[in-house]
Amino acid sequence: MDGGAAAGGDVREAIEVTGERGAEWLGSYRDVHMNVFGTPLRVMDHGEGVHLWDVDGNEYLDFLAGIAVNSLGYAHPAWVKAVADQAAKAAHVSNYFATPVQIELAAKLVEIAGAPEGSHVYFGNSGAEANEAALKLAKLYGRTLDNAAPHFGEKPARILALTHGFHGRTMGALSATWKPAIRRPFQPLVPDIEFVEAGSLCAMHDAFARTGQGPYGKGPVAAVIMELVQGEAGVLPMDADYVKGVRKLCDDNHALLIIDEVQTGIGRTGSWFAFQREDLGGVTPDVVSFAKGVAGGFPMGGIIAFGQETSDLFTPGSHGSTFAGNPLGAAAGLATIRTIESEGLVDNAEERGEQLRAALRECGNPLFREVRGRGLLNAIVLAHPCAHAAADWALEHGLIVNAVAPGALRLAPPLIVTADDIDAAVAILSRIPADLPDD
Numbered sequence: 377m378d379g380g381a382a383a384g385g386d387v388r389e390a391i392e393v394t395g396e397r398g399a400e401w402l403g404s405y406r407d408v409h410m411n412v413f414g415t416p417l418r419v420m421d422h423g424e425g426v427h428l429w430d431v432d433g434n435e436y437l438d439f440l441a442g443i444a445v446n447s448l449g450y451a452h453p454a455w456v457k458a459v460a461d462q463a464a465k466a467a468h469v470s471n472y473f474a475t476p477v478q479i480e481l482a483a484k485l486v487e488i489a490g491a492p493e494g495s496h497v498y499f500g501n502s503g504a505e506a507n508e509a510a511l512k513l514a515k516l517y518g519r520t521l522d523n524a525a526p527h528f529g530e531k532p533a534r535i536l537a538l539t540h541g542f543h544g545r546t547m548g549a550l551s552a553t554w555k556p557a558i559r560r561p562f563q564p565l566v567p568d569i570e571f572v573e574a575g576s577l578c579a580m581h582d583a584f585a586r587t588g589q590g591p592y593g594k595g596p597v598a599a600v601i602m603e604l605v606q607g608e609a610g611v612l613p614m615d616a617d618y619v620k621g622v623r624k625l626c627d628d629n630h631a632l633l634i635i636d637e638v639q640t641g642i643g644r645t646g647s648w649f650a651f652q653r654e655d656l657g658g659v660t661p662d663v664v665s666f667a668k669g670v671a672g673g674f675p676m677g678g679i680i681a682f683g684q685e686t687s688d689l690f691t692p693g694s695h696g697s698t699f700a701g702n703p704l705g706a707a708a709g710l711a712t713i714r715t716i717e718s719e720g721l722v723d724n725a726e727e728r729g730e731q732l733r734a735a736l737r738e739c740g741n742p743l744f745r746e747v748r749g750r751g752l753l754n755a756i757v758l759a760h761p762c763a764h765a766a767a768d769w770a771l772e773h774g775l776i777v778n779a780v781a782p783g784a785l786r787l788a789p790p791l792i793v794t795a796d797d798i799d800a801a802v803a804i805l806s807r808i809p810a811d812l813p814d815d
């Protein structure tokens with residue numbers, strides 16, 4: 377299929393599952409890759425804007441954006457220029473040195489987060505690494521608490537994470553990640569991380585209340601780590617009262633609140649960060665982790681520590697990575713954020729998100745039971761658990777979405793998505809057959 381066909385509102389005929397060139401590449405893929413991702417659905421060649429083409433020339437409207445990564449879509453001229461210019465200057469310097477782009481990006485992140493005077497950034501390379509940094513910071517903070525180990529006779533401070541939360545696959549981040557199937561094979565993991573029922577203030581209150589002396593008392597809580605919209609769990613927004621209640625419990629008990637904005641941040645949910653949305657609590661975190669959309673497709677992540685005291689927990693030698701603050705990633709990040717600003721894409725995320733949810737609710741597909749989300753992070757809850765078959769059907773009809781849970785499809789298009797793109801996607805989604813087989 378040639379370029380441009382999917383841009384309008386028409387629904388095309390099914391694309392054959394994998395063309396000849398794709399099939400050849402997939403054979404080679406299996407020969408050389410460890411099998412952690414299963415068989416890729418297609419072999420992709422290039423993209424432009426919200427569109428992606430596979431090696432057989434088929435065109436797709438991309439409503440997944442590399443899982444909430446490609447904020448500016450594919451090959452945005454400002455992004456391409458910034459990365460190319462930086463590559464021509466210096467792709468990497470070690471952390472014995474700094475680069476202007478890295479300093480500018482850190483300042484920009486502090487600015488868009490509205491973080492107070494004294495706030496600082498640590499850069500890593502992914503969402504998991506961002507949360508590793510946040511958890512290490514929380515560990516250091518825990519050691520400063522009066523009644524926690526390493527003081528004589530005291531118990532180690534605890535970190536509370538939420539059921540259904542997702543924070544990454546490295547050992548620390550995995551220890552705070554709920555899904556038993558991906559966590560249990562690697563146990564024992566990092567100790568003193570406990571799961572608390574998401575959405576229940578009572579449960580959170582009880583978890584804090586377990587702090588105490590005696591055989592049943594536990595160490596104090598150093599931090600709570602949570603997402604404001606649980607993305608991997610099926611795009612589940614937290615209730616504002618719950619978020620405010622958790623903030624208060626953290627305040628009352630001198631614990632840090634770590635908000636994982638890896639999936640929700642950098643404009644995706646209709647504000648720079650989800651914590652800035654009134655309807656998600658409007659709370660101030662102590663630490664925010666970010667990644668995915670921050671550099672528009674370049675691997676980058678990190679944390680913002682709010683205020684001087686929290687920032688000062690990291691001292692020379694506490695943490696690091698060879699690629700931390702890499703200039704190519706920083707140039708990509710700066711171009712991404714500046715373009716989001718200059719093209720008004722935070723507002724676009726809010727408006728297009730509303731358009732998408734309204735259109736899906738009105739499209740009349742009996743398979744759709746509920747549509748939920750914030751900005752451009754959304755899910756369609758299906759009437760029966762056929763999300764993989766539904767995502768495959770959409771792909772065969774030129775639309776990329778993903779089965780985030782057996783009963784839910786995730787839609788997370790680039791922030792540059794237009795009203796016409798939304799119409800085109802809904803035209804395809806509205807035709808997904810309701811009688812697909814369950815996963």
Ligand SMILES: Cc1ncc(COP(=O)(O)O)c(C=O)c1O
Pocket residue numbers: 502503504505507542543544545603607608636637638639667668
């Ligand atoms: C909320 C959240 N945190 C952390 C991660 C891990 O990010 P990465 O895959 O870049 O390590 C993800 C990835 O999906 C995520 O959604």
